[in-house]
Amino acid sequence: MWLLDRDLWTEILNTLSKNMFRTFLTMLGVFFAMIILLLLLGATNGMSNSFDKIFEGTSSNSLFMWSQQTSEPYKGFERGRRIRFTTDDVELLKKQIPEIDIISPRIQLGGYNTPVSVYRNGRTSGSSVLGDYPLIDEVTKKNIVEGRFLNNKDIEYSKKVCVIGQEAYEQLFDKGEEAIGHSIRVNGVFFTVIGIYKKNENIDIDGDNAVFIPFTTCKKTFGGGNQVGFMAMTIYPEYTVPPIEAKIKKLLKNKYSIHPDDERAIGSFDMSRIFNSVSAFTGVLNGFSFFVGIFTLLAGIIAVSNILLITVKERTKEIGIRRALGATPRVVKRQIVLEAILITVFAGLLGFTLSTAILAGANVIFEGMENVPITNAIFSIPQFLISFFLLVVLSVLIGLIPANRAVKVKPIDALREE
Amino acid sequence: MIEIKDLHKSYKMGSNSLHVLKGLNFNIKEGELVAIMGSSGSGKSTLLNILGMLDELDEGSYTLDGVPIKNLNETKAAQYRNKFLGFIFQSFNLINYKTAVENVALPLYYQGVNRKERQEKALKYLEQVGLKEWAGHLPSELSGGQKQRVAIARALAAEPKVLMADEPTGALDSQTSYEVMDLIQKINDDGNTILVVTHEPDIADMCKRIVHLKDGVIVEDKKVDQVRASQYV
Numbered sequence: 001m002w003l004l005d006r007d008l009w010t011e012i013l014n015t016l017s018k019n020m021f022r023t024f025l026t027m028l029g030v031f032f033a034m035i036i037l038l039l040l041l042g043a044t045n046g047m048s049n050s051f052d053k054i055f056e057g058t059s060s061n062s063l064f065m066w067s068q069q070t071s072e073p074y075k076g077f078e079r080g081r082r083i084r085f086t087t088d089d090v091e092l093l094k095k096q097i098p099e100i101d102i103i104s105p106r107i108q109l110g111g112y113n114t115p116v117s118v119y120r121n122g123r124t125s126g127s128s129v130l131g132d133y134p135l136i137d138e139v140t141k142k143n144i145v146e147g148r149f150l151n152n153k154d155i156e157y158s159k160k161v162c163v164i165g166q167e168a169y170e171q172l173f174d175k176g177e178e179a180i181g182h183s184i185r186v187n188g189v190f191f192t193v194i195g196i197y198k199k200n201e202n203i204d205i206d207g208d209n210a211v212f213i214p215f216t217t218c219k220k221t222f223g224g225g226n227q228v229g230f231m232a233m234t235i236y237p238e239y240t241v242p243p244i245e246a247k248i249k250k251l252l253k254n255k256y257s258i259h260p261d262d263e264r265a266i267g268s269f270d271m272s273r274i275f276n277s278v279s280a281f282t283g284v285l286n287g288f289s290f291f292v293g294i295f296t297l298l299a300g301i302i303a304v305s306n307i308l309l310i311t312v313k314e315r316t317k318e319i320g321i322r323r324a325l326g327a328t329p330r331v332v333k334r335q336i337v338l339e340a341i342l343i344t345v346f347a348g349l350l351g352f353t354l355s356t357a358i359l360a361g362a363n364v365i366f367e368g369m370e371n372v373p374i375t376n377a378i379f380s381i382p383q384f385l386i387s388f389f390l391l392v393v394l395s396v397l398i399g400l401i402p403a404n405r406a407v408k409v410k411p412i413d414a415l416r417e418e
Numbered sequence: 419m420i421e422i423k424d425l426h427k428s429y430k431m432g433s434n435s436l437h438v439l440k441g442l443n444f445n446i447k448e449g450e451l452v453a454i455m456g457s458s459g460s461g462k463s464t465l466l467n468i469l470g471m472l473d474e475l476d477e478g479s480y481t482l483d484g485v486p487i488k489n490l491n492e493t494k495a496a497q498y499r500n501k502f503l504g505f506i507f508q509s510f511n512l513i514n515y516k517t518a519v520e521n522v523a524l525p526l527y528y529q530g531v532n533r534k535e536r537q538e539k540a541l542k543y544l545e546q547v548g549l550k551e552w553a554g555h556l557p558s559e560l561s562g563g564q565k566q567r568v569a570i571a572r573a574l575a576a577e578p579k580v581l582m583a584d585e586p587t588g589a590l591d592s593q594t595s596y597e598v599m600d601l602i603q604k605i606n607d608d609g610n611t612i613l614v615v616t617h618e619p620d621i622a623d624m625c626k627r628i629v630h631l632k633d634g635v636i637v638e639d640k641k642v643d644q645v646r647a648s649q650y651v
Contacts, residue, residue, distance in 0.1 A: 007533060018515040321511045324472065326500020326528035326576070328493045407492070412472040415511060 012338050019311075026307045027347035030391070033300030034351025035358075037293030037387055038379050042359040044289045046366075046377025048282035053375055059234045060275040061241050062139050065248065065268040066230045074259035083256050083265050085228040092255070093231070097248055099239045102138055105228040107131035107218045109187070118168065118211055120184040125171035127164070129186050129211045131218025139232040140206065147180045147195030150214055154194075158216040162186070163195040165208030186211060189221055241272040290383070294390065301344060301394045308340055308402035312409075319406050320414020329407040336406050340399025341392060348391045352384065419483055419580060419611050420446040420469065426477035427464055438464045440634040441478070446580075446613065451606040451644070453622035454615045456631035463584065465631065466615045470503055470582050471495045483579045500528050504573030506583035510565040512557040518568045519544060519553040525576035543571040547601060563594035570601060574610075581605070581612040587621055593650075599624045600647035620645075 016023045067083040090105045109116040109129035118127045134150045142149055145166070154161055162184065164172070173179050183190045191213060199208035219226075235244050249266050252258075258265045312319070319332055359377050366374050379387075427439040438461045446452055456462040467473035468480065471487060480487045482502055490498065504525075505511075512521045522540035531539070544550050547567040549560075557565055566586060573581050583602065587595035599621060606612050606626075614625055622628050623645045630638035 007527060010533075011527065014516070014520075317511070318513050321513060322524070322528075323492075323496055324470075324499060324505050324511075325525040325572070326496050328496040328528075330493065331496075331528065410472075412467050415472070415507065 008334075008338070012335060012342060015335070016339060016342065022307070022311060023343060026304050026311075026343050027350070029300035029303035030297070030344045030347035031300075031351045031354075033293075033296040033298075034348045034387070034391070035355045036296045037290075038352060038355035038384070039358060040289035040293045041286075041379035041383050041387075042355065042362075042377040043374065044282065044285045045379060045383075046359075046363075046374035047285065048279075049375040049377070050373040051278050051282055055275060055278070059139050060272055061235045061237060061239075062271045063233045063235060063241055063245055063248075063268060064230065064271075065233070065245075065266060068264055068267050070258055070262055071264035072259035072262040074262070075257045077257060083258065085231065085252075087226040087228055089252065089255070090228060090231065092251070093233075093248060096251055097244065099235050099244045099247075100233050101236045102135050102232075102234045104133045104135040104139060104232045105215065106133075106136065106230040106232065107215065107222075107224060107227065108229045109218070109222060116187060118172070118184060118186055120172040120182075123172055125168045125209065125211075127168040127171070127209045127211045128206075129213060129218075130206065131215045131222075132212050133215050136212075136232055139234055142197040142212075143199070144195050145198045147193070149195055149197070150212060154214040155216050158220050159214060160189065160191045160217055160221070161194045161214065162191040163197060163212040164193055165206075165210045166196060166198050167207070167209040168211055169196050171209070184211070186213070187222065235272075241270045245270055293387070297387065297391060298394060300347075301391070301398050304340055304344055304395065305398040305401050308336065308399065309405060312336065312402045312406045315406075316409050316414045319409055320411045323409075323411040324415060332406050333400075333403040336403035337396060337399040340402070341395045344391055344395035348388060352388075355379075419448045419450075420613075421481040422469075422478070423480075424478040425465075425468070425475055425480065427461075427468060427473075427475055438634050439468075439475075442634075442636055444629060444636060444639060446611060448611050449606070449609050451603070451612045451626045452614070453625035453628045454613065454631060455617060455619070455622045455628055457617060459633075460631040461634045462615050462617075462631050466582060466584055466613070469580075469613065470505060471499050496528075500525060500576060502579045504576055504578035504581045506566070506569050506573050506581065506586045508585035508588040510557070510562075510569045510589070512565055512568060512572075514557050517554050517556055518549060518560065518571075521557070521568055522572045522575050525572060529576060539575055540571070543575045544568070546574065547571045561594075562590050563597055566590065566594075566598050567601060570598070570605070574605065579611065581610055583612065583614045585616055586614060587616070587618065592620075595621065596647045596650040600651050603644070603647055 067085045070077065070079055070081045070083065073079045087105060090103055093100060093103055109131070116129050118125045118129065132150065133155060134152060137149050142163070147163070149163055150161070153159070164179070164184070169179055172184055179193045179196060181192060183192050191211070197208065199206070235241050245268060249268070250260070252266060253260060253262070322332060362374070363377055366377070422442055422444050425439055425442040428435045428437040442465065454462045454465060464473065468475050471490060487498070513524070516524070519537070519540045522543055523536040526536040526539055541550060541553060544553050547570055549564060549567055549571065552560060552564060557568070560568065586602065587598055590598060602612060602614065603624060614621065616622055623642060624647050625642070626644050627641050628638070629636055
């Protein structure tokens, strides 16, 4: 295998190292191009990491739905009729819409329709009180800082327990005061605190001034029949949310005799839309930086080719001598191409090393900064491998230009006395 | 060793063609030391280029050591040059960033000789031209005569059938020229076939046979009594 021939590499390394300055200049273009490419990729990755962090803890294909008032008269009903979902609707959706993975109904106390008071030792917190199933934790993750979240036993036995948000805790308890095991009063009923959660840093629907109590407890204690205020759902990842959302609405509109064009009767929020627009944005950004980077790289490699082309002209005599001494065109070509590859690969690796160092340094610096939307900026291994592969392939192709020029030189012309 | 029959060569210069070699016939036997003489434009360099497989003949035949040299592609020509011929040039043509010993070893590299053997052979031939202690020096650190001796060592290293020297003393002063000719004579004494192209009569006289070219034809081909260069050294 000639690629492993030590003499060949010695010859090439000798040629390159004995023309240090030339080699150095040739390398610069690719070196900087590689740095630009990798820094661009690293920065965009860092940005999309930041976005991911924002969405962390919220299922990307989640859908929230609640009932409102109709805005169109339909089938003899006047407009302005209040629609109320019930637990039957939850069962209906479970049965009729197989694309739904999780569905978790909620009763909300407080807000604009039901007055609620959360009270302890003379203080009130103004929290909203949410009757939920433990499943809600899988739709919007609660960061439990102390204790635990609601579980199925709490639902089964309709326990009077609650999980409170950090703000609610601060309103109701003194700083550092033990809350777990202590009671708070919701509309006069005592609930034992079993957990405290911290809201997600970025996207959070419920906020952290809220009190979560078991759905069943809420229904039994505060009444409301089988009404459901709000349904949180996740759709299986193989489906996209909007068509399923339409399907669900159609089903419910049909059931409640709502005009098909009534946009106001059922409210919904599709988290995936935000996800999609953000990931489309980062995707475009990523593609763009790859595109820019690759062209910079191409420019760098063309610069190598250019310089090699010039040096081939400069080395006409040397190449002529080599050929007079028995170097076949193939050998001459191989040497030039390998020189091109070696220069680009070496410069590429240098660029890789430096840009990794720069990104690592930048990450350390940005770590503490809240307002820099870059988290863990680094290019991925596939990105690096693709860039590197392209680098090598392009350097071979472009090395062939000076190589072909070199073998076109006839030894007789090269050696002709000036 | 070399057989030339009815050799013609012309160059196209725009619309006219320049007939440079007009039917040459001559043979060189093994162990000969032949001077090809002629003034500039006589076709002696063209002849040497054809003999050196750096250029192709138009008509006639050229046989080197029994092998017909005709229609060679570049690869074949390079291999034949490497195997059959050693070149010595007027301007030495050493590779300037390689040391003396690396220059000498270069044809061996193209022959595929391994590193150790290359080094040994190169040193042996450098010793033969009296430059063993200069092995690690770059051409820029050597005098003209020394450079030409390195070039001679390089030509010898490949152990060719024929050595071809194109004005080997053209860039040297007369004292150094005689030293180089002395070396060439000694190499010839060892049985090597050598062709020297020159326009200097005193250099030609140091060969054993002079072929005189004029306007593309051989006007004279005579054996001479060799003047030993050692008497001037």
